[in-house]
Amino acid sequence: MLTLYDYLPSQNAYKVRLLLAQLQLPYRTEIVSIFEGEGQRPEYLAVNPTGAVPAIRLDDGRVIAESNAILFFLAEGTPYLPEDRFTQAKVLQWLSFEGDYVQSTVATLRHWTMTGKLARRPAALVEAKREGSLRTLAILDRELSGRAWLAGLGYSIADIAVFAYVHRAEEAALPLADYPHVMRWIDRVRSQPRFLAETFPYSIDPHSGGELP
Template identity: 35%
Template sequence: MIAVYGMSASGNCHKVRLTLDLLGRRCEWIETDSAAGQTRTPAFLTLSPAGRVPLLVRDDGQVLAESNAILCWLADGTTLLPADAWQRAQVLSWMFFEQYSHEPYVAVARFICGWLPDDSPRREELPRLHARGREALAVMERHLAEHTWFGAPSLSVADLALYAYTHCAGDGGIGLDDFPGVLGWLSRMQAVPGIIPMPPPPGLRNTD
C-alpha cells in the first residue's frame, strides 16, 4: 500500500490520481490543502522539504515528490510508459513541455481565478498568462494535426500529464474553442474508463 498526499482540485495531484485509477493501484489518499497551508507544517516539511503536493510515500517509508516523476514510477513496466527508449524519450519530452511551457501559465491562471479574490493584484498577470497558455495549446494543436496521442502510439503518462490542466483551462479564462484538435483529444481522453474531470477550484464552485 502506498500513501499519496494530494489536493483533489490540483491538476498536478489529479494526474497522479488518474494514473493510479487506470493502473488499478490501491492507495491511501491523504487530502492535503496546500492553499490552506497544510503543506507548510513541520510534520509535512519533514516528509517534503519543498512543501508541495503531490507526495507519494511507500510502505517502506521511501518518499517520492514531483508529479511527473510519480507518474513515471507508477507507470514503469506498463503500457502507459513505453519500453522502447525512443518512444519513452518522446513521452518524457511532452511531460517536460507540460511542466515548463504549459502548467506555469494554464495552471497559474486557474489558481488566480479560482483561489484569489477579485481585487487581487495578481489578476494583472492574467493577460500574459492567457497569451502564453494559448501558445502552449497551439503547440499541442499542431502536434495533434498528425498524431492521436502525445509521445506514443497509444495513451501514455504524457497524455495524463497534459490532460490535468488542459481540460479545465476555462477555469482560468483560457478557452479551447480555437483548438479543435485539442478538443478532439480531450474527447478521446474522456472516453477512457477512469478518466474523470477535476473538481473546480473553490472560487468557481456553485454555492446555490
C-alpha cells in the first residue's frame, strides 16, 4: 500500500490527501514531526533530500517528493490530468506558478501568522510577503474571471495545487472577499465529488511555534 509522509497542518500535504481521496486510493500515513527535526533524520532524508513533507513511497519501495510532482504522478491516466500535450503543459504552468508564487507568499505568511512567528520577522519582509500574496491573488482573480478552471476545460491537479493554500488565505489575514472570481472558483472546487474538507491548524502541534531545523 502507498505510504504518505505527512504533517497534518501542511497544505502541501493536503494537496496529496485531497487527490488520494478523489481517486479513492487507499494509503497509510507516516507523520513526520518537522518542527522536532524528524525531517532531518538520515532515514527521512533518503526519502526526501530536502527534509520536507509531503513524500510518498510506492509498493515497490520507490519514493517521490515535492507535492506537485506527486500530484502529477498519481493523476496520470485519470481525469485529473488530461492526456493532450497542450493541456498537460498548461497544468505544469500552474503547478510551477503554485510552487513559485503561492508557496513563497500565501503559504509562508500563513505559516508565520498561525504559529506566532510574524513578530519575530523583519517588518519589511512581512510586508513584502503580504504584497506578494495580494499580487498572486490578483493574478488568479484575473485569470479566473474568464474561465472556470485553471488549466483547461475541467477540474485538474492544477486546481488542487493552487486551491490548497489559496482557500486558507484568510488564515494569513489576507482578504479573500476582495477576489470574487477566486471565491467562486473555491466554491466550484469544494463542490467536486469526494472533496476533502478537513484541514488542520498548526495549533494541533505544540512544537510548531519553534523554527524549522
